Each structure stands twice: as structure tokens, then as C-alpha cells.
Amino acid sequence: MDEERKILFLMSVPRSGSTVVQDHLAAKLEGAITAPETWFIPFALAARSELSFSPIGLGAARLAEDQFGIRVFDKHIFVGIESFFSSMLDAVPGAKIFVEKTPRNVFYNKEISAFLPKALKVILVRHPIDIALSSFSYFCHGRPNLAKVSIDLHEGIDAVADIVRSGEAILVRYEDFIADNGKTLREGLCKAGLAICETNSLYEDTVLRQSRLGDTNFKATKSVNGANSYKYGTTKISFIMYLVLSGLLKRESYRYVLETLYDLPPEDLSRVLRKNVNR
DSSP states (O other): OTOOOOOEEEETTEEEEEEHHHHHHHHBBBBEEEOOOOHHHHHHHHHHTTTOOOTTTHHHHHHHHHHHHHHHHHHHHHHHHHHHHHHHHHTTTTTOOOOOOOOOGGGGGGHHHHHTTEEEEEEOOOOOOHHHHHHHHHHTTTSOOHHHIIIIIIIIHHHHHHHHTTSSSSEEEEHHHHHTTTTHHHHHHHTOOOBBOSSSSTTTGOOOEEEEEEOOOHHHHHHHHHHTTOTTTTTOBOHHHHHHHHTTTSSSHHHHHHHHHSOOOHHHHHHHHHHHHHH
16 A cells, blocks of 8 residues: 555444544544445454355365465455555545544454554543443343343453553543544544644545444534433443443453543442442
């Protein structure tokens, strides 16, 4: 890819506020374009992890794997991923930055670093209990159906914590982004060498608004506010919801995120949640 052109990965788990941050990046980064979640990297890398599958038999697939080797396969994956993002930039004259925000990219941080070492990353963190409450509301009709969203509330938060620990991504808390209207994020992007502008000249070329993905409430208003925050400290919850949330707080990644980024021990948070149980 041309040295002047870049890919910026906005990495998060679902319900972290990534749609509003994605839109902000597209509006404020000169030469930036974006699109709905592409899901390209998860699909591309699934081929590698499932290399042992073949419709003509497991033995034939393993033979092919032995003959070609994983490094050869990885080389072709790299070419494919790089070509995909290059084509997205080629589609809009003057485009220099593609903002990619597929949530599950958090699971492929190491592969992104290996395949696209010059890519920029922003890790978006939101209070994990707000993420859980929002996930149950959005995906589970308000019920604490952990099985339905466990990949994000378990492995997803684990992956976010790992990226924060690595220090290789620009860190932004959703709550800070809302409070200062993206100022801290823009300062971090400036330090990374990106040009910030009042209104990106290519902003109207984005197809984000036509997507059926992302937060439809935000798309309808285009407003940056905390209206959709569940505010764990005041939300009334059922006793079952309390038990599920308390279970999540026992995970090491939750403790790390809460103590490191929110200065809040999980035990204190659990007591707050207990007071919010409907009686």
C-alpha cells in the first residue's frame, strides 16, 4: 500500500459506542473514508483456522496444508487483506485513510499487527457493565441471556484488556469521548501524525448512513451525547441480572479494566449493583 495511505482500525466490542466514534473519525480526519462493518478480516482469517476442512475429505486437506505450509498461506492472506483495503481507498478519489471498525477485529489484533504493521489502531473502551447492560437490552430483549452474547462479554472484554495492556493502540474511553466531544481522541491522532480538520472534505462520500449495521438511534440523530448510556449506577436491575453481572465482575479482564481505567474495584461496583436490585 502507498506510504501516504493508511488504514485505521477502530477496535472495540459491540455496544461500546463505536458507531459514534467511527462517524467522528470520518468527519474530522482529512482524507478519511469509512464504511459499514466489513467483517473482512474475520472471514479471511477463518480460512486459515479452518484449513483442515475440505469437502473431499480431511486427509486431502491436511495433505495440502503439509505441502504448502502455513507461511505460504499467510503470505497470500496478507496480499488479499492489503488489496481489499487498497481497493476501498481507490474507490474514492483523494482518499488517504480508511476507517475500519468491525467489532470482532479485537480478536485478531496480533494478526493485524503481523499482516498490516503500518496500520493505526484505536482501542475504544466503555464501562464493561454498561456494555453488558446494553448488550442484554439490544441483543436479548432485556433478558440476561449470557449464552447469546458470551463471546463479547467474555472473550471480547479479555481481548480489549490485552490490547490496552500492549499499549500499541490509541486508547479512548467512551465516557471521555462523550464528555469532551472527541478532543482527547483527536489529540492522540495528531500525535500519531494524522491531520485533523473541521470538516473532512470526503465526509459525504461515506456510506455509513446507508448501513443497516451499527447504532440506529445515533444514525437518526447524528448527535454526540450520552443519552444511550445505561449508567450502571442508577439502572434498576432484576436479581437474576445482578447475579449475571456479579459473575462477570469475577473475570480478571473486568478487574483490570475497572481498576486501571475507571479506578473502581469490582467489589465496590458489585455493592452498587446490589443496591439497584428491584425489590
